[in-house]
Amino acid sequence: MIDGGFPNVDVKKGESLEFYHSVCPVFYYKGKQKHDIWGNIEKALIGYSSNKKIRFKAASGGALTEICCYLLENKKVDAIIHTTYDPDDQTKTISCVSTTVEEVISRCGSRYGISVPLKDILQIVQSDKKYAFVGKPCDVMALRRYLNKNEKLTKNIIYLLSFFCAGEPSVNAQDELLKKMGTSRQGCDTLVYRGNGWPGFTTVNTKDGRELKMEYKVAWGQYLGRDIRYICRFCMDGTGELADIVCADFWQLDNNNHPDFSEHEGRNIIIARNELGKQLLDATVKSGRINVEEDFTTKIDSEFYLYQPAQLKRKGTMKTTITAMKLCGRDTPKYSKSFLNKYASHVDLKVKFDFFIGIIKRVIKGRL
Template identity: 30%
Template sequence: MTDLITLAEIVESGLCIGCGLCQSIAGEDAVEIVMTPEGRLRPLEKAPVDPASLALINKVCPGLVVTGPDPDELAEGHAFDEMWGPLRQTVLGHAGDPVIRFQAAAGGGLTGLASFLLESGRVERVLHVTADPDQPMRSRATISTTPEQVLRASGSRYGPTAPLVEFLSLLEDGKPFAFVGKPCDVDAIRALEMEDPRVASLCRYKLSLVCGGASELGKSQDLLAGLGVEEPEVTLFRYRGYGNPGKTRIEVRDGRAWEFSYQEMWEDEGTWRLQFRCKICPDPIGELTDIAVLDCWPGGGPTGEDAGFNAFITRTAAGDELFQAAVAAGAIVVDGPVSARMLDDYQPHQVRKKRALAWRLQGMREAGVLTPAFERLRLDTFAYGADDPRAAGNLDGIKQRIASGRTRENPVRREGD
């Protein structure tokens, strides 16, 4: 039997993204997702994880394994793009409800779809994340049962999130639900689906945003430090929304408030504090989702505020059917078609990352560090050619990062301990 990889090895190798699925599998007595002093959500082992749970975690942890869509399962006649994967419908649109459209991160596509899932009775619950009411700069998993709750959880949470901490309890409850989250969360759910038949029957829809990477909490802490504000004073920390992209807005108890534009927040990549797993993410575009929903600013970034739009990519028969029903019910409004090359223009960073990834992984293997098994995502065929200077740049860059110790993480400690 192959040796199992421990949670400590996954974390200390920099491969954990903090999704929370290992806590859900091993149980909170053994594993608890905690905020570390470095501002990352990571699994703290409070008691030894039993071998059966660890074996399952080894098969589903998105830090160790991601397997792309099965080519045989892709229905004939639907488009497949080397960069973007399965593309059934790709359209521009937005939520039909103007309040959702305004308050949500972009066009309210995900909130519109999730609300429709509840209103139409297709599911009873939606698992996603929201601002922690007690610590609004942080996020926590939440289960919405009404469209109002879904709307309250709309918007992008750019810091650490662990949406899957209660995933197995939802399976045990036995009621149909939908999941909305990041692509890596859906990748973990899809891997679990291969091991546990309840996932396919109960987690009926898996929707995701398209993701440029999740920051450590330090990104938000830096912002507060610049304002001279302590975290306990914060009553609102909204990253975007109330417009597209809307402002990052911070409110504190004494009534003061600050706003920052999207450009002020994200123009300087040096301030992002991205987690290492995001730098080697094989599927930031949600190839395993039923519907992936993304920003659609030509050139890759906003030049001002707009009324709120999304691009939608339906990837499965279930996603296709849901999308059509949501449009028919007015929950989603379609503005026009989108081609794969327009998606490239909306998301140039995703194209660069996909082309770089095989070289980054090669660098990890050459450096002899624990390297995940990312399969069926066309990383080799889509990679920069060996004679392209960007190939060597990515290969050498990751090896230097490894040699300098910047990909390693400390053993997990709880913030404040």
């Protein structure tokens, strides 16, 4: 075992290799989906926390926080397994277990550091307790597949919740961000990537008493998002396809129908991917914890790409990425050609061509 996590894999052993292939999210496969590139969708609501303080503090609308609070408040689970900042290094994350609403709220918000919430999961879970798990799409995919092989654990981990993810920024990206802001990880006392508004400012409080701020679109667009982990560049699921519920930003649109990253009051798209998720979403809304602007379910296929264009582009250009990498003699994941072709049909030829050239240039320059 790896520190109480999933079994260590010895690729020389057929049984372990089979386990690895069936659980690891790098091996992307799925069944029939109702909404193709967006995954299965039972219900999709635009909404936000009815608590103004949570809505303001949260990374976007606070819906995921409210769902977790509902589960604890109504004793649907005993605890929430999720992540929070590492008190010894604000650019890192650690796993945590919240058993009260107050703990959940105090730990809400996005963490853009590398997180490994499954590392200690088998040590965390107690046989007489029920849990909800909150993690990145890849974490949820791995855990869902593991639960399918471990029925005993399904009695303890009841709900799998996630959020849209564009990749984990590298350690180097964190250092470059702090350097640009005028400090370092050694000089950083607290680091908030976003929130306290929507999207809010990346804010650092230094040990020498300074408060440093940077616009979110600059922090992510020029530093964090430009240097994500290598494996994240090949991720086929940034949208939490195997979660019960997944939440994401539902950006306002500018006059050109592009996401507007200027400050607004936060709001989420809240997607229930199965019947269990739908029941939980309906119950949370009924409790008054989430205010609903609109039922967006019937508009997912026709309009959702406007609000999350990066996720559409990620899947739609994956075939282009893999083709370009192979042309350069690089190793790539072995994804289903049928999925790659299907997703590629959602993206214009010019976009794919420009992306192809960009990949080639980055490989030549040693950036990929």
